[in-house]
Structures are given as C-alpha cells and as structure tokens.
Amino acid sequence: MTEPDEMRPRDLRRGRRIGVDVGDVRIGVAACDRDGILASPLETVAAGTLAVARLAEIVDEVEAIECVVGLPIGLSGREGPAAAKIRAFCEDLSRAINPVTIRLIDERMSTMTADALLRQQGRSGVDRRKVIDQAAAAVILETALDAERMRGTAPGEIFERSDQRCNGDS
Template sequence: MRLGVDVGTVRIGVARCDPGGILASPLETVRRGKGDLDRLAELVAEHEAIEIVVGLPTSLSGREGAAAEAARQFAGRLAGRLAPETVRLYDERLTTVTAESGLRAGGVHGQARRRVVDQAAAAVLLQAALDGERLTGRPPGEIVRGSS
C-alpha cells in the first residue's frame, strides 16, 4: 500500500491506494506545522505503507521554483523519519486544478470543497504515479534521501 502526499503551506493532503496499487482515494488532511511529520509517520504505520509519493510542484515548462524547493525539503525531513528509500517525489503539475474541477463537477462547493481539496489533490497525484508505474514498469519519480 502507498500513500500520496500533497504538501501545501497550510495543509497536507493525504491519499492512499488499495493493496494492489490500482486505485487511489482521499484519506485525510493534516494541518501543516508542529506534529505534521508525526501524524504522517502514524498514517504510514497505521496503513502499513511501503512507499510515500510526495508531490513535486513544477511549472508547466518543468522548472522548479520555491514551492518545489519547499516540497523537496519536506520530503527530505519525512524520509529522515521513515525507512530508507520509502519516499519518492513525483511531478504534481495540475493535480490541484484537476482535484478542484472534479469536486466542482461532483457538486462539492465552498467550505466543504476547501476541507477536502488537498486530499483530492493527493489522490490525483497518487493515481498518476500508480498509472505511470503500470505503463512504464518503473517506480514513479525519484527517491528522496532523508535529512534532518
């Protein structure tokens, strides 16, 4: 089982997939800040996740900016808390836009949408990583080495 993590400045969306790695679904929104890594480590243990896919925000041209650097730093700290080679960064271009669109189409609006959009974006991210792995036969994204 894998977890998908969409790191924002205020909230962290978390999604999970089924044991076969076929379908991703929203799981939880974690408040960013003190205790966020603890909660993610708890979710990893609770769901017996073998891998965590963290979204790497890049521009449409593929360039990395401040948000990508923040995601890389967060992923490094998360990897430092978990077993080696269990955290990967994966391109998350347009995941939040796709999640917002899907929620609007599903009739989820206003505060209700804000409460779950991060989880939905994490599910879009994780689904893209799972689909990419099935298509290529290679693990998604890049391995993150732990940092403190």
C-alpha cells in the same frame, strides 16, 4: 486481437502507498489498496510542527511501502522555491518514515484536476475547500500508479536525504 506490449498495462508492485500533497497550511493525504488499483482521499493534516509525526503514523497505520509526494514543477519544467520547500520537508519526513521510500512526482495541475473532479461531484465551494488537499493527494497517487502500470517501472525520483547523498549510507 491483442494489444502491443507497450500498450498493455503491467503489474504493479504489491503494497499500499500513500500520496501526499504538501501545502503551507494543509497537507492532503491519500492511500491506495494493496494492489494499487484505486487511490482514495484519506486525511487532511495541519501543516506545522506536528505534521511529520502524523504522516509517519499514517505510513505505519496503512503499512505503506512507499510515500509519493507531489513536487511542484513550474510549467517551464523547472523547480522553483516551492519545490525547494517540498525537498526540505522531505528531509524531515524521510527520517521519520525510514526505511519507507519517498518518491517525488511532478504534481503540475493536480490541484486543478482535483477541483474539477470535486465540481463534477457537485461539491460546493466550502465543501471543496475542506477536501481539496486530500483530493489532490489522490490525483498525485493515482497519476503515479497509472504511470507505473503503463511503464512497468515506478515513476518519479526517489528522494535521498542530504546526509545519505554525502555519506552514501542507506
């Protein structure tokens, strides 16, 4: 018996993507394979003045076709101050990785999911703290990959810099 079309996984766009979980202190980074089958933790980048440059290097190193950034949406479904920080961060990141696209994905519960997965793996509290940001980035990226596979289109919002919106430039 075959599955109805809406239930059958669809093909993903080919190419590596990176997932990014931006925090005030650390930025978790994950990457997937060219077929988008598996998202894996990659690196933790210190937040601060050098973060955007390091993320741009990672995008270049893995030849990413897209950067999936977690957008903290409140449980009410609204964006708050944390989401505004992420959008401001993406302004700088977008300039640094142009023409690679940034896609914003709802990251609700990603850190809690990552923490639960690390606990299931038997990681201690100290050990979890070292990799939680990477694991959250992997959850964000995996969520995006799963959604694209099921829907047949990439999920989330393509980030446009403020100067792109005003000028209509790419």
